[in-house]
Amino acid sequence: MLDWHILVGMAGVSIASILYPLISGLTMGDGESSARIGAGCFLVIVGGPLIQAIAVSGFVLLCLPAIIGGGGFTPGEVIGPLFWPVFKAGFLAMLLVLVLCFIPIVGRMISDTPGVPVFLQGIFMLKPIAKKLYYAITDGSRLPDSAFPSFWDCLGYILIGLALCWAAFMCVAMIADQVKKRRDPVGHLLDRYRQEPSSGMMLVGMFVGPVLGVVPLLMYGQFIGLSIRSLQ
Numbered sequence: 001m002l003d004w005h006i007l008v009g010m011a012g013v014s015i016a017s018i019l020y021p022l023i024s025g026l027t028m029g030d031g032e033s034s035a036r037i038g039a040g041c042f043l044v045i046v047g048g049p050l051i052q053a054i055a056v057s058g059f060v061l062l063c064l065p066a067i068i069g070g071g072g073f074t075p076g077e078v079i080g081p082l083f084w085p086v087f088k089a090g091f092l093a094m095l096l097v098l099v100l101c102f103i104p105i106v107g108r109m110i111s112d113t114p115g116v117p118v119f120l121q122g123i124f125m126l127k128p129i130a131k132k133l134y135y136a137i138t139d140g141s142r143l144p145d146s147a148f149p150s151f152w153d154c155l156g157y158i159l160i161g162l163a164l165c166w167a168a169f170m171c172v173a174m175i176a177d178q179v180k181k182r183r184d185p186v187g188h189l190l191d192r193y194r195q196e197p198s199s200g201m202m203l204v205g206m207f208v209g210p211v212l213g214v215v216p217l218l219m220y221g222q223f224i225g226l227s228i229r230s231l232q
């Protein structure tokens with residue numbers, strides 16, 4: 001988690017999650033043009049998941065050794081052969097997550113829980129990629145399903161990620177609250193009365209959201225890495 005390679009990758013995923021709402025907002029403009037509003041909504045519905053899938057695919061491709069516990073970025077000579085399989089898996093994972101989001105109750109839980117779409121995309125990608133890599137490095141041996149975390153393991157990873165990032169977000173919120181109180185006591189009281197988040201807090205929330213998915217994804221990857229090493 002504290003590996004700087006992982007931190008760089010996490011920052012990339014978070015920045016991507018911030019960019020597409022900003023681009024969509026700029027596309028919509030002041031809301032006077034129906035064409036611009038339609039284009040902005042299209043970017044939110046289609047462009048958002050696509051940009052997120054590209055960001056998660058890039059994270060998995062570049063940080064795969066660190067994700068499974070080896071450390072460092074993916075070697076340059078390996079990126080080429082892995083590029084298409086990883087991004088193909090990322091696109092298919094995006095479609096699968098979108099389909100799940102349309103399922104009643106389950107879809108609402110997935111779309112409304114921060115980080116869950118990122119985590120699901122990540123595990124839907126890691127499983128086939130790990131199987132292909134193991135098949136290649138062992139000259140034809142297949143990676144057993146026991147090498148992957150169970151459903152309950154994944155649920156536990158999500159809860160741990162939510163707890164960690166909630167604690168981090170609360171720390172940021174308390175710091176921002178104190179800064180606001182010292183700089184503008186009147187504005188601080190008005191904000192507290194209206195209970196409306198500031199634009200800065202919304203930006204922090206958008207940045208932290210994907211981390212809720214990356215943290216359990218790292219736990220998932222570490223489990224796979226340990227399983228592979230125990231089989232060799």
